[in-house]
Structure formats: structure tokens, C-alpha cells
Amino acid sequence: xxxxxxxxxxxxxxxxxxxxxxxxxxxxxxxxxxxxxxxxxxxxxxxxxxxxxxxxxxxxxxxxxxxxxxxxxxxxxxxxxxxxxxxxxxxxxxxxxxxxxxxxxxxxxxx
Numbered sequence: 001x002x003x004x005x006x007x008x009x010x011x012x013x014x015x016x017x018x019x020x021x022x023x024x025x026x027x028x029x030x031x032x033x034x035x036x037x038x039x040x041x042x043x044x045x046x047x048x049x050x051x052x053x054x055x056x057x058x059x060x061x062x063x064x065x066x067x068x069x070x071x072x073x074x075x076x077x078x079x080x081x082x083x084x085x086x087x088x089x090x091x092x093x094x095x096x097x098x099x100x101x102x103x104x105x106x107x108x109x110x111x
Contacts, residue, residue, distance in 0.1 A: 056110035
């Protein structure tokens with residue numbers, strides 16, 4: 001067993017570009033995990049103060065023929081119904097399927 005002496009491997013060294021890649025990757029993983037855990041709307045700014053959870057709401061039961069537009073017009077007649085419909089969707093977590101069915105309970109923004 002003669003031969004060359006065993007040499008220790010060289011330590012791993014990151015270049016400036018490598019460090020930037022690692023930092024960007026870590027930041028991306030952190031932001032994505034926050035977005036998935038807290039919710040997509042949590043990082044969006046500029047929410048209307050009327051959308052805060054502390055604002056009073058009232059609950060209604062959907063009857064046959066009722067629409068979100070009808071509820072929006074009743075809930076806040078002085079505001080653009082499109083904005084009120086979006087608040088109702090947000091309050092009830094309807095998300096991608098804003099369909100309502102008879103018997104469903106909906107929270108509406110208080111007058």
C-alpha cells in the first residue's frame with residue numbers, strides 16, 4: 001500500500017453569483033410558504049377599511065331566485081353593486097365559485 005499521501009478535499013466555496021442564487025432561492029421559498037400559509041390576499045395591500053373583520057355583518061338565508069347582485073343592492077344601495085358583490089364573496093370565502101344555492105347562509109356587510 002504505497003502510493004501518494006491522502007489529501008483532504010478542498011472546502012466548498014461559493015462565488016458571489018452562487019451566494020446571490022442561494023439568497024434568492026431562500027427568499028422565494030419563504031415568500032411562497034407565507035403566501036400558502038397565510039393566504040393569497042394577505043400580501044395584497046390597500047384593502048378597504050370596510051373589509052376589516054371587526055366590521056359588523058348580518059346573515060341571510062338564500063331563497064330560490066336570489067342572486068349576489070340582489071343581496072349587494074340591498075346591503076349597500078349607495079355603493080357600486082360590483083364592489084359590494086366582491087365584499088360578499090370575500091366575507092363568505094366563495095372565491096372561484098361565487099354561486100349561491102337556496103338554503104345557503106351568507107354573511108353580508110352591515111348597512
